[in-house]
Amino acid sequence: MKKLVGLSLLVLLTVAACTPSQTGTASPSTGAVAKKTTLRLPEGAKPRTLDPGISDGGSGLEQMQNMFEALAYVDQVTGDIKPGQAEKWTISSDGLTYTFNLRSGLKWSDGQPLKASDFEYSWKRATDPATKSRYAQTLWPVKGAEAFGTGKGTAEGMAAKATDDRTFVVTLERPAPFFMHLVATWTAYPVRKDVIDKAADKWTLTNDTYISNGHYRFVDWKQEQSFTVEKNPNYWGENNGPDTVVWTLFDDQAAKSPIAYEAGELDRAVLVGADITRAKNDAVLSKEVKKFERQGSQWIILDTTNPPLNNVKVRQALSLATNAKQINEVVLKDAFFNAVSIVAPGVPGQKKENALGYDTAKAKQLMSEAGFPDGKGWPANVKFTFDGASVADKAIAEAIQGMWKTALGIDIVLEPMETKALDAWRLSRKTAPFHFYLAGWGSDYEDPNNWYNLLFHSKADFYYTHWKNAEFDSLLDQGLKENDPAKRKGLYESADKMINTEAPFITVYHWARFDLIKPYIEGLYHFRVLGRIQAYLVRVKK
Amino acid sequence: MTIYVLRRVLWMIPSLFIVFTLTFLVVHATPGGPWDDSEKPLLEEVRENLNRQYHLNDPLPKQYADYLLNVLHGDFGPSYRSTQRSVSDIIGATLPVSVQLGVASLLFALLVGIPLGAVAAVKHNTWIDYLSSLVTVTGISTPPFVRVSLLIVFFSLVLGWLPTGGWEGIWDVRAIIPVIAIGSGPAAILARYTRSSLLEVSGQDYIRTARAKGVGETAITAFHAMKNALIPVVTIAGVTLANVITGAFFVERIYGIPGIARQFIDSVTGRDYPLLLGTVLIFALLIMVVNLLTDLSYGYLDPRIRYR
Numbered sequence: 001m002k003k004l005v006g007l008s009l010l011v012l013l014t015v016a017a018c019t020p021s022q023t024g025t026a027s028p029s030t031g032a033v034a035k036k037t038t039l040r041l042p043e044g045a046k047p048r049t050l051d052p053g054i055s056d057g058g059s060g061l062e063q064m065q066n067m068f069e070a071l072a073y074v075d076q077v078t079g080d081i082k083p084g085q086a087e088k089w090t091i092s093s094d095g096l097t098y099t100f101n102l103r104s105g106l107k108w109s110d111g112q113p114l115k116a117s118d119f120e121y122s123w124k125r126a127t128d129p130a131t132k133s134r135y136a137q138t139l140w141p142v143k144g145a146e147a148f149g150t151g152k153g154t155a156e157g158m159a160a161k162a163t164d165d166r167t168f169v170v171t172l173e174r175p176a177p178f179f180m181h182l183v184a185t186w187t188a189y190p191v192r193k194d195v196i197d198k199a200a201d202k203w204t205l206t207n208d209t210y211i212s213n214g215h216y217r218f219v220d221w222k223q224e225q226s227f228t229v230e231k232n233p234n235y236w237g238e239n240n241g242p243d244t245v246v247w248t249l250f251d252d253q254a255a256k257s258p259i260a261y262e263a264g265e266l267d268r269a270v271l272v273g274a275d276i277t278r279a280k281n282d283a284v285l286s287k288e289v290k291k292f293e294r295q296g297s298q299w300i301i302l303d304t305t306n307p308p309l310n311n312v313k314v315r316q317a318l319s320l321a322t323n324a325k326q327i328n329e330v331v332l333k334d335a336f337f338n339a340v341s342i343v344a345p346g347v348p349g350q351k352k353e354n355a356l357g358y359d360t361a362k363a364k365q366l367m368s369e370a371g372f373p374d375g376k377g378w379p380a381n382v383k384f385t386f387d388g389a390s391v392a393d394k395a396i397a398e399a400i401q402g403m404w405k406t407a408l409g410i411d412i413v414l415e416p417m418e419t420k421a422l423d424a425w426r427l428s429r430k431t432a433p434f435h436f437y438l439a440g441w442g443s444d445y446e447d448p449n450n451w452y453n454l455l456f457h458s459k460a461d462f463y464y465t466h467w468k469n470a471e472f473d474s475l476l477d478q479g480l481k482e483n484d485p486a487k488r489k490g491l492y493e494s495a496d497k498m499i500n501t502e503a504p505f506i507t508v509y510h511w512a513r514f515d516l517i518k519p520y521i522e523g524l525y526h527f528r529v530l531g532r533i534q535a536y537l538v539r540v541k542k
Numbered sequence: 543m544t545i546y547v548l549r550r551v552l553w554m555i556p557s558l559f560i561v562f563t564l565t566f567l568v569v570h571a572t573p574g575g576p577w578d579d580s581e582k583p584l585l586e587e588v589r590e591n592l593n594r595q596y597h598l599n600d601p602l603p604k605q606y607a608d609y610l611l612n613v614l615h616g617d618f619g620p621s622y623r624s625t626q627r628s629v630s631d632i633i634g635a636t637l638p639v640s641v642q643l644g645v646a647s648l649l650f651a652l653l654v655g656i657p658l659g660a661v662a663a664v665k666h667n668t669w670i671d672y673l674s675s676l677v678t679v680t681g682i683s684t685p686p687f688v689r690v691s692l693l694i695v696f697f698s699l700v701l702g703w704l705p706t707g708g709w710e711g712i713w714d715v716r717a718i719i720p721v722i723a724i725g726s727g728p729a730a731i732l733a734r735y736t737r738s739s740l741l742e743v744s745g746q747d748y749i750r751t752a753r754a755k756g757v758g759e760t761a762i763t764a765f766h767a768m769k770n771a772l773i774p775v776v777t778i779a780g781v782t783l784a785n786v787i788t789g790a791f792f793v794e795r796i797y798g799i800p801g802i803a804r805q806f807i808d809s810v811t812g813r814d815y816p817l818l819l820g821t822v823l824i825f826a827l828l829i830m831v832v833n834l835l836t837d838l839s840y841g842y843l844d845p846r847i848r849y850r
Contacts, residue, residue: 048625051626132591132592132625133588134592135588136585136587201625202626222800223627223800224800226708251804256796259699259707260706419574420573420575421574422574425573
């Protein structure tokens with residue numbers, strides 16, 4: 001036994017002796033071997049999935065957008081719909097049938113020909129409930145898709161058919177003027193049947209099974225470490241972007257990416273909160289800070305059926321007494337954009353003139369008309385619920401509490417919750433009463449349907465404000481079907497006026513992105529919708 | 543001896559079963575579900591479909607029985623958050639990383655802590671002792687997430703010697719910061735125990751005898767005093783494994799190491815029930831095994847201790 005102890009001691013000493021010598025000789029490699037350009041970006045650590053048919057468009061979207069292309073795509077500067085894998089498409093006069101003509105000679109990243117039948121397979125796969133998609137509803141406007149997706153129909157019943165190798169015909173349930181935006185969504189990307197049949201869920205893990213059709217293709221995914229792509233030689237179009245793109249995967253990219261950026265390991269960093277102020281005040285970093293618009297709104301959500309918030313005057317008074325400009329510029333140090341109206345600017349239908357604005361005198365008057373002069377008679381225990389883990393949410397809640405107390409003389413109780421507990425609480429608000437909570441929405445595509453119909457229609461009631469207005473609903477129903485863009489915009493503008501006037505939401509700010517970008521990087525741009533980086537537009541001048 | 547080990551090993555089975563059951567009940571009693579609902583909630587129909595596909599709508603006793611049966615067959619099920627990897631895949635990929643990091647950190651703790659404590663004891667009440675006290679008290683009182691952050695700032699940002707994060711195996715330079723960050727806490731604890739234990743032993747008769755016989759001071763410390771002084775230290779070394787694990791929770795996350803401790807944190811905050819149960823069972827097993835090894839090591843250090 002003594003020998004054994006001695007032996008293990010010897011092993012220990014050997015290991016100990018090796019450690020410094022090994023680490024002493026190695027040094028961080030700078031990779032000066034090839035002249036090829038590399039773009040180094042940050043990403044959240046766990047792309048839940050890189051399967052376009054499953055993804056909800058959160059972490060992992062940037063990688064998928066760089067590796068795949070749908071029939072059409074959204075131009076990341078103008079927002080226009082441009083032909084992608086389809087060279088053209090025709091829409092029948094009733095707006096129901098879309099015929100897509102694919103480009104000739106399309107190939108997958110492994111060189112295999114890409115056919116219209118690949119789109120048919122992919123669209124049906126994403127809609128199939130067994131695929132467990134987080135974003136299955138994208139293709140529901142297709143005839144028979146919602147039935148199939150909710151287990152009441154079949155794949156054959158879904159009207160998306162490849163009529164030959166280059167023609168893909170889709171029939172809709174009813175006219176949907178926004179349908180081309182859905183066609184450009186990641187859910188509608190083509191995926192390869194043979195690799196999915198072979199590798200099942202694991203097809204996204206290795207480069208022999210991850211086959212795509214976009215500007216870049218898969219090289220390597222080191223779980224929780226990095227994700228690497230290279231130019232796809234089989235892509236139909238040009239790609240003058242960097243030869244490779246490497247994403248470093250962080251658990252908390254807002255906390256870690258600025259450190260890696262400052263150490264020269266990244267070309268871009270994500271900035272939030274106090275880091276924005278720090279970067280703005282730093283001699284070097286201040287020149288590398290960029291602020292981008294992000295089409296989204298952060299709101300205080302009101303339960304319009306729960307007293308005293310069931311009184312429209314009270315809701316209007318609270319909205320008028322909310323100094324959103326001060327919240328963004330002072331409390332949040334200009335980390336976002338000042339509130340304009342309920343729906344974010346740029347969405348057709350949104351009009352800044354429809355907003356109630358900030359006017360404490362008017363707010364006071366409305367409060368006394370509602371029966372709460374100077375806050376007298378205001379009920380106790382009116383609760384304001386928010387994510388206690390979010391520094392920004394806590395600051396907002398405290399600021400609001402102060403503003404309403406000063407302007408209207410009312411007291412509210414702050415109720416912080418753990419993130420996931422808040423999610424569960426929020427879901428249960430479908431039936432349970434509440435007063436206020438903080439939440440937000442950002443465009444998935446720039447169309448009023450993605451806001452008014454999806455969130456605010458009384459049938460959707462996505463945030464459980466329980467606000468109902470028959471005229472509002474009717475305007476939205478008409479807007480959903482109207483093919484004339486000008487008329488359609490007018491319908492939504494009328495609806496926008498109504499929802500702003502009735503104030504089931506109070507906007508605290510509109511979303512933004514802050515980046516640090518190295519001076520040798522050109523063309524790195526976040527479009528206001530989704531806003532992921534398209535590497536083919538970026539130039540690395542180093 | 544063999545019977546003792548066998549009995550201890552058999553006792554692990556009901557212990558693991560209790561850990562499994564308690565964890566299962568606690569995670570299902572915690573509010574919130576595994577789907578991403580924070581920034582932009584999922585559509586209700588989509589969430590319902592996910593609950594149905596993953597059998598989360600089944601009655602809890604049925605979920606428990608189904609899951610237990612799977613685990614007994616070695617299948618921890620799918621991870622809810624990572625659609626392409628099962629829990630077994632994730633544990634298989636991350637456990638070896640954490641084990642390497644943990645072993646290296648423990649070695650660091652032993653190789654730094656025990657000599658540091660021994661030197662402080664031999665030179666007690668001199669400036670060396672005071673310096674050692676300063677170092678060890680600092681090590682004990684700073685939590686691992688502070689240590690790793692300070693090390694990153696110093697070595698990566700100020701000096702620019704080491705990368706700010708990542709993992710390329712235990713022999714890569716990226717391992718230096720995490721090993722020091724995790725190992726320095728236990729090293730400090732071991733140093734304190736070694737010092738006090740060695741001081742206590744040094745006062746005993748047999749040491750005085752050795753000294754009277756003319757044995758050199760170094761030999762006395764190294765061969766005579768050290769062996770007896772190490773018994774309490776070994777006890778603590780077993781306990782410090784818990785420190786290494788808890789240290790790894792923070793350090794793996796902050797330094798971006800693809801280890802199992804980071805998975806544990808993510809599975810708690812993400813309500814990834816199968817991954818959480820899988821990692822909890824691994825940690826429980828690990829701690830039980832190390833406790834057993836610690837108990838057995840007493841027998842070698844002190845022949846008076848016998849196991850029945």
